[in-house]
Amino acid sequence: MxxxxxxxxxxxxxxxxxxxxxxxxxxxxxxxxxxxxxxxxxxxxxxxxxxxxxxxxxxxxxxxxxxxxxxxxxxxxxxxxRLWPQDPAARAIARAVSAEMHSGFMALRSAFTCNIRRRTPTAPSPEVQADIDRIAALWTDCRARFGQDGPYLFGAFSIADAMYAPVCFRFQTYGVDLSGAAGVYLATMLATPALQELSRDAAAEPHRIAKYEAP
Ligand SMILES: N[C@@H](CCC(=O)N[C@@H](CS)C(=O)NCC(=O)O)C(=O)O
Missing domain, CATH: 3.40.30.10 (Glutaredoxin)
Structure with a gap:
C-alpha cells in the first residue's frame, strides 16, 4: 500500500x-x-x-x-x-518559473482550455500570442542557462517541467508550433513516457465535459 x-x-x-x-x-x-x-x-x-x-x-x-x-x-x-534542481541558482529560477505558471498566463489558460485528446488548430488572439511568446522565451532561456545535463528546462526533469506540462498539451491541442530550442523542448515533453501514459489514459476516459468540448 x-x-x-x-x-x-x-x-x-x-x-x-x-x-x-x-x-x-x-x-x-x-x-x-x-x-x-x-x-x-x-x-x-x-x-x-x-x-x-x-x-x-x-x-x-x-x-x-x-x-x-x-x-x-x-x-x-x-x-x-531531486524533484527540484540541485544547484541553488537553478532551483531559485525553477521556483520562479513555476510560480509564474501557477499565477499567470490567464489569457492562454482561459482561451485554450485543457483537453488533451482534442485536436483543434486555432489562431491565437494577440493576448494569447503574448502568453505563448513569453512561455517560448522562458523555455529558451532555461534551456540555454540550465539545460546542459539533460533535455528538460533544468537538465533533469523537475517540478518546473511538471508545471508546464499542461501548456505542452494545450499547444498540441490548439496547433501552436514553436521554433528553435522551445520547439525541441515541446517535442521532448510530449514524448516523455509519463506524458504519453497520461495521454493514453485521457483518451480512454469515458466522461465528457461539454463546456471544454465546444465549439
Ligand atoms: N491553484 C489550484 C487550482 C485548483 C483548481 O482550480 N482545480 C480545478 C480542477 S483542474 C477544480 O478543482 N475545479 C473545481 C471547482 O473550481 O469547483 C491548484 O494549483 O491546485
Whole structure:
C-alpha cells in the first residue's frame, strides 16, 4: 500500500491535477490514484469532504492533507529532494518559473482550455500570442542557462517541467508550433513516457465535459 494518495479530477481536462500526477509517475514514486470526476453530480460534496479548498488535486499522506498543485509538489520535494534542481541558482529560477505558471498566463489558460485528446488548430488572439511568446522565451532561456545535463528546462526533469506540462498539451491541442530550442523542448515533453501514459489514459476516459468540448 503506497504512502501517498493523490486525488485528481480526471486526466483529460484537469490541468492542475496533472502536475503532481506526472511528477509522481516520472520519478516512479509509488502512489494510489483516486479520481473524483470533475463537474459530475456528487463531485462538489465528495471533494469538499476531503479537500479544504474544494478543489483537486489533493495529496493525502497519512493524516495529512495537502491541497494545491504547487504546494503538493513542494511537499513531495521535502521527501524527494531531486524533484527540484540541485544547484541553488537553478532551483531559485525553477521556483520562479513555476510560480509564474501557477499565477499567470490567464489569457492562454482561459482561451485554450485543457483537453488533451482534442485536436483543434486555432489562431491565437494577440493576448494569447503574448502568453505563448513569453512561455517560448522562458523555455529558451532555461534551456540555454540550465539545460546542459539533460533535455528538460533544468537538465533533469523537475517540478518546473511538471508545471508546464499542461501548456505542452494545450499547444498540441490548439496547433501552436514553436521554433528553435522551445520547439525541441515541446517535442521532448510530449514524448516523455509519463506524458504519453497520461495521454493514453485521457483518451480512454469515458466522461465528457461539454463546456471544454465546444465549439
Ligand atoms: N491553484 C489550484 C487550482 C485548483 C483548481 O482550480 N482545480 C480545478 C480542477 S483542474 C477544480 O478543482 N475545479 C473545481 C471547482 O473550481 O469547483 C491548484 O494549483 O491546485
Amino acid at each position: 503506497p504512502d501517498y494518495t493523490l486525488i485528481i479530477g480526471n486526466k483529460n481536462y484537469s490541468s492542475w491535477s496533472m502536475r503532481p500526477w506526472l511528477l509522481l509517475r516520472h520519478f516512479a514514486i509509488p502512489f494510489a490514484e483516486q479520481v473524483i470526476p470533475l463537474f459530475t453530480p456528487g463531485y462538489d460534496a465528495a471533494i469538499r469532504a476531503v479537500s479544504p479548498s474544494g478543489k483537486v488535486p489533493l495529496l493525502q499522506h497519512g493524516e495529512l492533507q495537502v491541497w494545491d498543485s504547487l504546494a503538493i509538489c513542494e511537499y513531495l520535494a521535502e521527501h524527494h529532494p
